[in-house]
Amino acid sequence: xxxxxxxxxHKITKRGQNVTFRCDPISEHNRLYWYRQTLxxxxxxxxxxQNEAQLEKSRLLSDRFSAERPKGSFSTLxxxxxxxxxxxxxLCASRPSGGSxxxxxxxxxxxxxxTVL
Amino acid sequence: DAKTTQPTSMDCAxxxxxxxxxxxxxxxxxxxxxxxxxxxxQGPQYIIHGLKNNETNEMASLIITEDRKxxxxxxxxxxxxxTAVYYCIVSSNAGNNRKLIWGLGTSLAVNP
Numbered sequence: 001x002x003x004x005x006x007x008x009x010h011k012i013t014k015r016g017q018n019v020t021f022r023c024d025p026i027s028e029h030n031r032l033y034w035y036r037q038t039l040x041x042x043x044x045x046x047x048x049x050q051n052e053a054q055l056e057k058s059r060l061l062s063d064r065f066s067a068e069r070p071k072g073s074f075s076t077l078x079x080x081x082x083x084x085x086x087x088x089x090x091l092c093a094s095r096p097s098g099g100s101x102x103x104x105x106x107x108x109x110x111x112x113x114x115t116v117l
Numbered sequence: 118d119a120k121t122t123q124p125t126s127m128d129c130a131x132x133x134x135x136x137x138x139x140x141x142x143x144x145x146x147x148x149x150x151x152x153x154x155x156x157x158x159q160g161p162q163y164i165i166h167g168l169k170n171n172e173t174n175e176m177a178s179l180i181i182t183e184d185r186k187x188x189x190x191x192x193x194x195x196x197x198x199x200t201a202v203y204y205c206i207v208s209s210n211a212g213n214n215r216k217l218i219w220g221l222g223t224s225l226a227v228n229p
Contacts, residue, residue, distance in 0.1 A: 004160075033216065042204060042219030043161065056216070091160050104151055104208050104217055108160030 004109035006092050012115045013082055020078045021112040025094030032075050033106065034067055035091040036060065043091055049075060050097070082116045089113050121205045126224040129199075135192040137223050139205030142186040148209050150181060151217070152190045154201040161204065164190065195227045 005024040013019050025032050030051050035043035046065070048056045051072035061067075064082075069075040079086055090113075093106040122140040129135040141150065151166040165172055165179045167188075172179045178191040192199055204222040 040221075042221055043217075044219070045216040048216060093160070104149065104206075105163050105166065106161075106217070108162070111158075111160050 004092055004094055004107050006090075006109035006112050008112055009110060010113050010115075012117065014117050015084060016081055018078065018080045019082055019114060020076055021090050021092075021114075023075045023077070023092030023094075023109060025073070025075070025092070026107055027073075028096060029094035029107070030072065030097050031095050032069060033093040033095075034075070034077050035093065037089040037091055037111070038087075046077075046090075079114075082114075084116045087114055087116045120218075121207060121220055123203075123205055123220065123223045125221070126226070128226050128228060129192075129195045131197060131227055131229050132194055135195040135199065135225060135227070137190040137192075137203050137205075137225065138187065139190070140187045141205070141207045144185050144207050145209070148207045150179065150185075150188050151206045151208060152177070152179065153204045153206065154199075155204070155222070156198075156201040164203075195225075197227050197229065199225065200227045201225060 007022045011019055032049045034046040036046055037043045046058050046061050047067050049069040052069050064080045067077045089111040091108055091111045093108040095106050149166050149168050152164040153161040154164055155161045164176050165174055167179045167181055181188045202222040202224050204219055206217050208217055
């Protein structure tokens with residue numbers, strides 16, 4: 001296990017369809033984050049898991065979005081009834097627990113790029 | 118979390134040092150300065166972080182002013198592969214902090 005894996009890397013879908021993204025974090029990392037990034041902007045926080053518990057959700061995460069991490073390992077992010085405004089890069093990141101000085105050292109995946117037509 | 122201000126873009130000649138500034142005048146005492154970079158079409162990559170002392174690792178050096186209101190990321194010998202967007206983020210490591218707030222970053226172009 002050499003890093004955070006995301007699948008698929010690219011997804012093109014029609015408006016109104018559902019899409020699901022998967023993230024496999026580094027195996028010993030119990031904290032997992034989802035971010036969204038649109039062109040020319042920095043990443044925006046969506047949600048955060050500690051093990052299987054979803055501890056925080058951004059206001060950006062509308063009721064069409066749902067994220068799970070059922071066994072505290074991989075996570076999925078589902079978008080229902082996609083809209084053109086959902087077109088973005090969806091980034092997953094992970095880190096180990098602990099309150100050391102490196103608490104915000106995240107390892108990111110390569111991202112899943114969504115295009116909604 | 119405190120906000121940061123970075124130049125929109127910078128250029129650097131290959132082989133020269135790249136000095137990327139960041140202002141964080143409202144930083145509080147328990148907030149660290151983190152630097153990440155993002156190469157085109159890839160996820161962000163952690164570079165370095167510090168609290169008040171200067172830090173150095175295999176990728177870069179971080180110089181934080183004594184009043185902690187600004188910092189500079191130094192890439193000592195920039196290469197073409199260092200062309201990327203560089204993000205400066207300040208964040209507490211306190212237990213309730215669970216996310217990073219990202220700005221627009223500095224787009225660094227390393228030229229041959």
